[in-house]
Amino acid sequence: MTDSPTLWRDLRDSIRGVEFDYTQERLGRAILLLSVPMMLEMSMESVFAVADVFFVMKLGATAAATVGMTEAMLTILYAIAVGLSMGTTAMVARRIGEKKPEAAGVAAVQAIILGVALALFVGLIGGLGAPRLLGLMGGSAELIEGGAIYTRVIFAGNVTIFLLFLINAVFRGAGDASMAMRSLWLANIINIVLDPCLIFGLGPFPELGLAGAAVATTIGRGTGVAFQLWTLFRGRTRVVITKEQLRLAPDVAYRLIRVSLFGIFQFLVSTASWVALVRIVSTFGEAALAGYTLAIRILIFAFLPAWGMSNAAATLVGQSLGAGQPDRAQAAVWRSSFYNMAFLGVIGLIFIVWAEGLVGLFTHDASVAANAAACLRIVSYGYVVYALGMVLVQAFNGAGDTVTPTIINLFAFWLFEIPLAYALAKPLGYGPNGVYASIVAAEAVMTLMAVVFFRRGKWKEREI
Numbered sequence: 001m002t003d004s005p006t007l008w009r010d011l012r013d014s015i016r017g018v019e020f021d022y023t024q025e026r027l028g029r030a031i032l033l034l035s036v037p038m039m040l041e042m043s044m045e046s047v048f049a050v051a052d053v054f055f056v057m058k059l060g061a062t063a064a065a066t067v068g069m070t071e072a073m074l075t076i077l078y079a080i081a082v083g084l085s086m087g088t089t090a091m092v093a094r095r096i097g098e099k100k101p102e103a104a105g106v107a108a109v110q111a112i113i114l115g116v117a118l119a120l121f122v123g124l125i126g127g128l129g130a131p132r133l134l135g136l137m138g139g140s141a142e143l144i145e146g147g148a149i150y151t152r153v154i155f156a157g158n159v160t161i162f163l164l165f166l167i168n169a170v171f172r173g174a175g176d177a178s179m180a181m182r183s184l185w186l187a188n189i190i191n192i193v194l195d196p197c198l199i200f201g202l203g204p205f206p207e208l209g210l211a212g213a214a215v216a217t218t219i220g221r222g223t224g225v226a227f228q229l230w231t232l233f234r235g236r237t238r239v240v241i242t243k244e245q246l247r248l249a250p251d252v253a254y255r256l257i258r259v260s261l262f263g264i265f266q267f268l269v270s271t272a273s274w275v276a277l278v279r280i281v282s283t284f285g286e287a288a289l290a291g292y293t294l295a296i297r298i299l300i301f302a303f304l305p306a307w308g309m310s311n312a313a314a315t316l317v318g319q320s321l322g323a324g325q326p327d328r329a330q331a332a333v334w335r336s337s338f339y340n341m342a343f344l345g346v347i348g349l350i351f352i353v354w355a356e357g358l359v360g361l362f363t364h365d366a367s368v369a370a371n372a373a374a375c376l377r378i379v380s381y382g383y384v385v386y387a388l389g390m391v392l393v394q395a396f397n398g399a400g401d402t403v404t405p406t407i408i409n410l411f412a413f414w415l416f417e418i419p420l421a422y423a424l425a426k427p428l429g430y431g432p433n434g435v436y437a438s439i440v441a442a443e444a445v446m447t448l449m450a451v452v453f454f455r456r457g458k459w460k461e462r463e464i
Contacts, residue, residue: 011036014033019238022315023323035339037178038312040185040305042305044181051192052191054361055196055199057294057363059209062143062146062286063147063209064368065293066139066143068278069137069138069143070151073126077162078271079270084263084264085169086266086267087263087400088107088256089398090314090318090397091107091255092104092170093172093175093315093319094319094400094464096173096239096318097323101240102245104170107252108239109246110248110249111167111170112166113253116163120159123157125155130151130152146209150210150211150213151214154217157222160221161221167183167232168184170239173239175238182227183225183228183231188220190223191217194219195216197212197216259400262403263406266405269410272414277421281435287371291369291374291375294359296375298351303344326460333395333454340388347380351376351377355380358376378436378437378440382439382443388450392450393450395454396453399460400462401458411445417441420438421435
């Protein structure tokens with residue numbers, strides 16, 4: 001890097017994967033250099049989520065409801081994958097900050113081993129029990145008959161979900177956000193191309209209907225994982241895995257599990273609340289559930305890029321603590337929070353003003369559209385507050401302190417959000433709108449608690 005590089009050159013280099021030392025770079029620039037590829041990475045995930053529901057909605061409300069129920073069940077799997085990813089990012093970032101890339105590689109191998117083992121277990125349960133699981137989620141006989149194959153394929157290929165999460169967590173922890181971006185872009189571009197081909201039978205492809213969406217998703221993710229593994233073993237990233245490291249290292253695996261357990265429980269708490277909300281909404285009919293599913297996908301379109309900036313903050317926290325720079329870690333979090341609030345504030349305003357127009361791009365079913373627009377507008381009111389909370393929560397995780405966010409999520413989502421959602425929707429008679437309002441209230445409580453705990457500063461003392 002030259003003595004006085006231009007900002008645009010640095011942005012170009014960050015996307016290309018040129019190496020930077022984020023413990024020495026000027027803070028504002030370091031945040032930008034990490035955030036841009038991470039936000040681009042998560043933006044493609046956003047496009048993937050919206051594209052999926054765009055094609056599935058054309059199959060009708062029952063198909064969309066099947067996807068919604070399967071996604072709700074998958075949140076349990078995501079909880080495990082994301083929780084393990086939190087520990088992986090924190091451990092890799094700390095080792096990179098300490099200038100120990102070989103130790104970072106050992107941690108990466110342990111994460112992959114654990115991910116594959118968990119995926120085999122989850123795939124067996126979900127693949128065999130798909131109809132039963134859909135029934136437990138409140139699915140009708142028609143939904144179960146038409147949607148079981150979709151759920152089976154998704155669960156059978158869940159190893160691609162685990163590895164895509166975990167290996168990208170390695171890349172992020174190393175500050176190699178460009179590689180994480182490329183692998184996810186590759187996975188989702190393939191999915192977006194295959195979705196209409198396999199759902200509707202375009203050209204030489206068979207018409208698989210709803211099952212085609214599951215096949216396309218699994219193939220796309222699998223291709224992304226293949227690229228990740230090729231990158232790791234070919235030495236094209238800051239964390240290189242050698243043949244000698246392909247073994248179980250019990251001490252490292254134990255530390256990774258210890259950090260990740262609370263990360264898993266943390267995300268499990270928040271995602272289990274999501275399952276509970278889906279269950280409450282489903283009692284108001286398939287149109288309400290399909291509208292909720294559509295709205296959440298649109299909300300995620302903006303939410304995931306903001307999550308990318310939160311991931312950048314987590315990486316800076318981990319590397320700064322590893323380099324013995326706790327004050328820099330704290331400053332990075334507040335600066336990232338400001339940027340995130342500005343971004344989500346603008347997006348939230350757009351969603352509030354043009355809710356019906358955005359929903360109309362995906363469905364012409366009046367009942368589904370009305371439910372989706374209401375959800376989109378109500379939840380968007382909480383975007384600015386949640387922009388702050390998500391950065392603070394990820395900062396704890398980047399420091400290896402997964403306990404504090406778990407406590408926050410337990411209170412905000414289980415003890416507050418779920419009872420409030422039920423009370424507003426049922427006894428007080430607000431219906432699905434009561435569920436949507438509970439999301440905003442829970443986000444506010446979560447953010448307030450995160451601010452209080454973060455200012456205490458105990459996260460700076462965490463050893464991993």
